[in-house]
Amino acid sequence: MTLIDFNSILPVILLVVWALVMLLLDVWFGKRVPLLTPVMAVAGLVLSLAASLYQIGQQASAFNGMIRVDGFSIFLNNLFALSGIVAIGLGYDYLKRVGISEGEYYVLLLFSISGMMLMGSAGDLIIVFLSLELLSIPLYVLAGIDHKRDASREASLKYFLLGTMASAFVLFGIAFVYGAAGTTSLYGITEAVSQGKVQQFLLICGSALLLAGFGFKVAAVPFHSWTPDVYHGSPSSVTAFMSVGAKAAGFAALIRVFSLNFTAIAIELTPLFWVLSALTMIVGNVVAVAQTNLKRMLAYSSIAHAGYILMAFVGFGDAAVRQNSIASALFYLAAYALTSLGAWSVLVAVEQQDGSGNEISDLAGLGKTAPSLAAAMVVFMLSFTGIPLTLGFWGKFYLFRTAIEGGFTYLAVAGLLTSLVSVFYYLRVVVKMYFQPGEALAHKGRLTSLIATILAILVVGLAFVPGYLFNLAAAGLIAGA
């Protein structure tokens, strides 16, 4: 292993080694010093974040092209590390309240994040598959970490069975792509494609299977059926992380693999993406209207947002808009991450010890009993909807602009109309909180309220400097795409 190899994988290696050490320390001292594991987990993520910030501006290829460091991987690494820190903060309060005392929670979280980071910097289909497993397997366990509750147990088994099926689809797809090009290196495949040395039919089969597999991971319709159940059954702090991390990692793989390898067959794939994106937006938003449970509503909303992000990517075959579409997808991912983590943190604060309290009607009166939480929730709902003065608005603005630039005006119109539908269910939450009498119970977990407040301030604050964040996202180039 050369120094370049070591440097390029530093954020991941730090995280993995740190998590292993934590596992030991938790066994030895975990019972006596309960704060040790969460604090160490945050420290590990901060270190990893520092390593990834240190990489900014670098471009490298390591381990014989297996690992790629470029703007894309660095942007995503930072996103994963930050959302991991938030998830640990949320988890600390929540686990104490519902009586889960497992220190493995933090260790598994770190392993999962290391998988996500690896996914962002994958330069080879082997790494894509391995990191997919590395991020998924800890998440299956995390979904069931509240193993005394039926809902959590079932959620984990459902997630496991359907997630593994998705992995098998990815694998079968990779096998066909390998058959078409004779190599598993992403850049090697690009080269083979440009030299016309590939079997077109095998490549199309492989890409369709990969699309189905990644579609599961990002929860695109018609591969979304696991999402509401798993989001509903898992402990809320886990869902908060899952809704951001797993989705962003799925998109990382989708964007990198497709924009590098499958631009030559984009003519065949674009209609598929078009239908997938439109279906996801429509089904996600329309079904969300009918939900009475806040967790399920947010699950369908996360499906709908996957549809919006896919919209950016419909025109990936067009070299003129490709960089813009990657940038706007990354921007939307960041905006979505902040908003979604925020909304789930409010949910963590109102959830009761026995797992109840997450019906929308349970929020009645929250505006009086917990004004700051309610105000934060208003910000998140407006941002999800895409109302100006929130980050969500700029996210949608850039997405729609990219879609229209790429010539997909109807898709942008569909996005606009489904956003109008979404106003209904997001604002229903606001109406419940402020205009209906009730005694909503919010827990006084200071950390959770603090996180919700900080995220709300970020969602509003960053909306005043969207260009800054967009430039960061636009620096998230994939080398060679």
Place this chain on the structure above:
Amino acid sequence: MFPVIYPIILAVILFSLGVAGVLLRKNAIVILMSLELMFNAANLVFITFANYHQNLDGQVFIIFIMVTAAAEVAVGLALIVNIFRAKKTISIDEMHSLKG
């Protein structure tokens, strides 16, 4: 040389059987076996193309797949045991505490 198409057709059939098993069977263990079938169908495709292209990428990939599949089965069986302890059944029809 041995025609590539035969093992590929076999792999596609195995993969389809796996998908059908996951979607139709009710016993969690049988579903897990169907998933393994899907993984091994992919292995067959890899080994076929590794032979066809005369390089080792595909064979290396299979080693990784076998290791991760083992890890996956370990986690999956643990989850199933956890459910079995509480419910005394592993039929996925009995899992309806989540509506959906």
